Amino acid sequence: MLQLQSAGYSYGENTVLQDISFTIQQGEIVGILGPSGSGKTTLLKILSHLAELETGSYRINDTWISKNGVLSAPNVISQAMSEVGVVFQQFNLFPHMTVLENVVLPLKLRKKLSKETCRTEAIEMLKSMDLQDKLESYPHQLSGGQQQRVAIARALILKPQILLIDEPTSSLDAAMTQTVIEILRTLNTKGLTLILITHDLIFAKALCQRVIEIGNGRLTKDCVADEYFPTL
């Protein structure tokens, strides 16, 4: 479960997010929609703890990341944030590492597993993303869709409960978008909570069960997808 209460954030004098509250339950697929500049990216940064809330509270399961603007201890945050995986719009793969090394790295450094176990688990994860023949490729040798699947594999290798994805379709063609929809649906059926930050309404309609709309830094709508997309 992920919960924001009266969350606020500003860059200097410019208020970017104001009084945002919502709760996302385990297993939901939620689209966070809104036009460019509405505050979606800042919200992603807060949910992934790349930015810290200035006001309000943020909770993952029973752990407060920030309560009434006061941060919890770093080890508490680190433990709670291990339940959240993030896939960036630009994927941010490590260009000096192969596909396999990209996925092995978090396992090796976070879980301190043996080299062989890390390798086996990473290969399994990459196989599930249909990337078994790209293990030794470097990110620049992959298509946009393949890079995204590596990024998803890397985010999932630590077995988070929640996956945040920023603009999942921005570098995909129609066929690849369909593949990603299928991959994400399969992950969701296994219990993974998906939070998709997007402005692609067709993609959101195809996948999301619920929509949270942000406009001018405020929550303007929070409803089930069928109610949000009646005419699409």
Added chain:
Amino acid sequence: MFDYWLKIIPSIVAGFSVSVSVYALTLLFSLPLGLALAMVARTNNKVAVRAVSIFTWILRGTPLLLQLYITMYAVPLIIPMRMNRFFAGTFTFVINYAAYFTEIFRSGLAIIPLGQWQAGQVLGLTKPQIFFHIIVPQMFRNVLLPLVNEAITLVKDTSLLAAIALAEMLRNAKEIIGRDLRMDALVIAGLIYLLFSYLVVMIGKQLEKKYLNQV
């Protein structure tokens, strides 16, 4: 001529071993020092950033020969001590090259996208883990070519050690010329410099081949 060369080569090679020692020690200490200073230069501590900036400005803005003279002859005037020539030469080379490496590393760090740090952060890696596993390897790839250039320049710069009468290769060659009034020693020294820099170029090419085709 062959007999004469056999006679003078041991002295030139002895000088070459001094040059190689200074060369290796300079790289050994100036690379980590340059990396540390480049990291300081990217912090928010204005005093430290300014101090690094002044350090690199002075060291890169004055001749290496002048810096050697200052360490060897001016420092003992201020701090009464007997300056060891090898130490003076190596110390000066280390801080001079550290200044250049600082700027090279700084530029290499500056072009790594913020997203690389963020990717490490969301994977729950610590700052040192992100720095040493994600940032530093990419930075080295970014700066490999200028680093190899500096390593080649350093081969030739070691000849400046002759100016503080350190018995390196060029100084020994010069002594042989003064004694025998023949220029063979200079030819041999020139050939050794060429071979040494060729070796550095080859190592650089191997590193390029290994690392620069990955990104």
